Amino acid sequence: MSAGGGRFSRLRHTLLGRRYWQRYRFTSNNEVKLLRSGDEFFDALIERIDAAEQSVALETYIFCDDESGQAVNDALLRAAKRGVRVRVITDGIGTARLKMFEQWPAAGIEHRIYNPHIFGRFGFSRTHRKLAVVDNEVGYCGGINIVDDYENNGQKLPYRRWDFAVELRGPVVSDIRDAIEVQWRRIHVGHRPLDSIKPDLSPHDTSSLGSLRRRRRRRNEELWAGGEPCVAFVxxxxLINRRAIEKAYLAAIGQARHEILLANPYFMPGRKLRRALVYAARRGVEVKLIIGRKEFKALDYAVPFLYNALLRAGVQIAEYEKTLLHGKVAVVDSNWGTVGSSNLDALSLMLNNEANVVLVNDQSIARLREAILGAVADARPIDEAHYEKRPARVRAISWIAYTSYRVAMKVLTVGGYD
Structure with missing residues (x-):
């Protein structure tokens, strides 16, 4: 083998090892606390930052210069003043160039911006993740940006956003920490460093990758079957984990036997996920879908185009308009749940950097289920008969909006969106 061929082989081995490291793993002995709304999240986050002794890492899509943003900013400044290493990642489009950022370098806060322009070195993608890790001991993941709960694009909301995050302690925190670390390095050098993630296999490990994958699957199944609470960061x-979150949803929906509760603000998934929901309803699973409204007008017109096949299969659909539904959550059979940043649309499932936590057999799932059912009660149910009687003009607008969205996403995802 030539020297060039040898280098390629070693590179391929490293990348394959890294690929299997990146696939999500379930761990036990974690502490999970469900946080509902920004009120609970900011109180918890600021308390942890104020107690930090070594490090604070925060990644968010939106960081606003409002009351909530100032409170988090003040906590970060206090931590940096104590000698804590503070790092913040914001998105180049989701977050404006705020005046508070100007004081960060002098205060010792390190700040990096992901993809500063609409089309940058990372293409069209955004970092839509909402993550934090304090002292490598406490981690956060969810859908809550650093923004006031009652503000939305300059308008006052009647009630706080409907949104969630989780506070985590235990082995899963290391996975969140590694994800932020990789993002931090990637922004700096413009690509993912080969040494930024530990591969599952050492260079001298001769065990097959297939065997490694089977061992991980068996370990996950043992945790689930044993009824032990476990958590995975997804x-x-x-680059590597292109469909990780979508596959997590598909696996849970495919195994559902009794109930699927799904709440999401932007419901425009591809055919696979829609078919999975249809098949679940047809085999007798009670499927309830709560969809957010009144944030993006185009989606308000486009999303109802998808209702026909879902309603015919028996899926119960409700549109939530009490306030801004921003939570991206689901519960399946009362023993599987997810909380995170990923919408169920082409941007989140195919383009953006996203992060969810998957919970199995955890006691916090019961509280999440209760919250989703509460949203169902507050939402407007879509009646199939009334839906079928929509005027031709409304049907036409819905079709045009859906088709336009689909074409645009096909272009942006280079044909990946189906």
Whole structure:
């Protein structure tokens, strides 16, 4: 083998090892606390930052210069002043160039911006993740940006956003920490460093990757079957974990036997996920879908185009308009749940950097289920008969909006969106 061929082989081995490291793993002995709304999340986050002794790492899509943003900013400044290493990642489009950022370098806060322009070196993608790790001991993952709960694009909301995050302690925190670390390095050098993630296999390990994958699957199944609470951190990117979050949803929906509760603000998934929901309803699973409204007008017109096949299969659909539904959550059979940043649309499932936490047999799932059912009660149910009687003009607008969205996403995802 030539020297060039040898280098390629070693590189391929490293990448394959890394690929299997990146696939999500379930761990036990974690502490999970469900946080509902920004009120609970900011109180918990600021308390942890104020107690930090070594490090704080924060990644968010939106960081606003409002009351909530100032409170988090003040906590970060206090931590940096104590000698804590503070790092913040914000998105180049989701977050404006805030005046508070100007004081960060002098205060010792390190700040990096992901993809500063609409089309940058990372293409069209955004970091839509909402993550934090304090002292490598406490981690956060969810859908809550650093923004006031009652503000939305300059308008006052009647009630706080409907949104969630989780506070985590235990082995899963290391996975969140590694994800932020990789993102931090990637922004700096413009690509993912080969040494930024530990591969599952050492260079001298001769065991097959297939065997490694089977061992991980067996370990996951043992945790689930034993009824032991376990947690997995599931992230997607445009390099290796392209469909990680979508596959997590598909696996849970495919195994559902009794109930699927799903709440999401932007429901425009591809055919696989829609078919999975249809098949579940047809085999007798009670499927309830709660969809957010009144944030993006185009989606308000486009999403109802998908209702026909879902309603015919028996899926119960409700549109939530009490306030801004921003939570991206689901519960299946009362023993599987997910909380995170990923919408169920082409941008989240195919383009953006996203992160969810998957919970199995955890006691916090009961509280999440209760919250989703509460949203169902507050939402407007879509009646199939009334839906079928929509005027031709409304049907036409819905079709045009859906078709336009689909074409645009096909282009942006280079044909990946189906």
């Amino acid at each position: 992230a997607r990117d445009n």
